[in-house]
Every structure is written in structure tokens, then in C-alpha cells.
Amino acid sequence: MLLWKIFVLYTRVALFSWGGGPASLALMQRETTAALWIPPGGAHPVPWCTPLEFSDAVAVGNALPGPIAPQVSAYIGYKLAGLPGAVAAALGTVLPTTLLMLVMVIYFFKIKDSGVVKSMLKAVRPVVVGLLLWTAYDMAYSVFGTKSCGWGSAIPQGWDKLAFMLVSFAILTFTNINPAFVIFGAACVGGIVYRG
Helix, strand or coil: CHHHHHHHHHHHHHHCCCCCHHHHHHHHHHHHHHCEECCCCCCCCEECCCHHHHHHHHHHHHCCCCCHHHHHHHHHHHHHHHHHHHHHHHHHHHHHHHHHHHHHHHHHHHHCCCHHHHHHHHHHHHHHHHHHHHHHHHHHHHHHCHHHHHHHHHHHHCHHHHHHHHHHHHHHHHCCCCHHHHHHHHHHHHHHHCCC
16 A cells, blocks of 8 residues: 555656656655655654655765656655665656656647747746755755754854855856766765764
8 A cells, every 4th residue: 555655646746747857856845745654663654754854865866877856756665665665656756757758759749839838838947946946945954954943053053064065056057077976075075074
């Protein structure tokens, strides 16, 4: 039953997301942090993942080659139900949209110049940017710990995380370095600096 719920949730995310994998992260985060399950041996329902766990999933997914959405969904699916959960989540993320794309390819050249389609996309594109901004904003809460101490006190306490964020933003904005190398470099620095 849990595997079916995982598949259905990620199918829903895939079918109601516009703008590709990164744009689906906002809806995915909202759905997975709101969904509840009872872990083995647990007595009370808990969220499928916390915002911090979702941030970890995005970080791991960005460190790997390939599309981000199936990687994040597989990470959370694995947390819930092991390898079968990861497979169910990845299939839910990829299968419906792949089938839909195959159907759309057949009709693409008939509708690509349609005024209705162009008008719809003109309104959807800025919304996708808004979804990405919301995801970044919500992830900042979990990364900087601002929910517990507020933005004003979080920045001084998390100055090192802010430095990582600003340096990576600058590197990605002003150079052509592959993001995977930025993530790998941060992981190496973190492994040295934060080793307990």
C-alpha cells in the first residue's frame, strides 16, 4: 500500500509540474512534507520528510549527473520503503510524463504555433520562476535554521553557510564551471571544516 501511495504522489507531482525537473521541486517539497505515514514500530504518523531532509535530497541529487526530480524522489522513496520505495518514486516521477511526452510529440508540430499555447506558456513561465524562488526561500529556512531563531539572528550564526551560498552563486553566475564541480568542492571543504 505504501509503494502505491509513493507512486501516486510522485505521479501527481510530475503531472502538475510545469517547467521541468527543478520547477517540480517546489510542488514535490510541499507534497512530501505534508504527506504522513507511520514508520515501522512507530505509533504516530510523521511527515514523509522534513524540509531539512528535502534539502539533503536536493543536495545529493545535484551532486549526481542526470535529472534532479527522479533523484530527489528516489531518495525520499528509499527513506520510506527501501529500494522498492526508491523504484516506485522514480517511476512515478518519470513514467507518466514520458508517456505524455510520447503522445505530445505526435501532435507537437500541429500545436506549437497555436496562439492559445503561446498565451498559456507566457503566463506559466513566470509562475515557474516563482515556484523556484519559493523553493529556495523555504529551503533557506532549513539550511540557516531561521524557523527557530529568526532571520536576524540566523545570519550571524550561519555566516559560514551564507558564505558557501554566495561563493557558489558567484562561481555559477560568472564562470562556466560545471555545477557538479562546485558541489564536489563544497563537499570536500565541508568534510575538512566540519569534521567532528
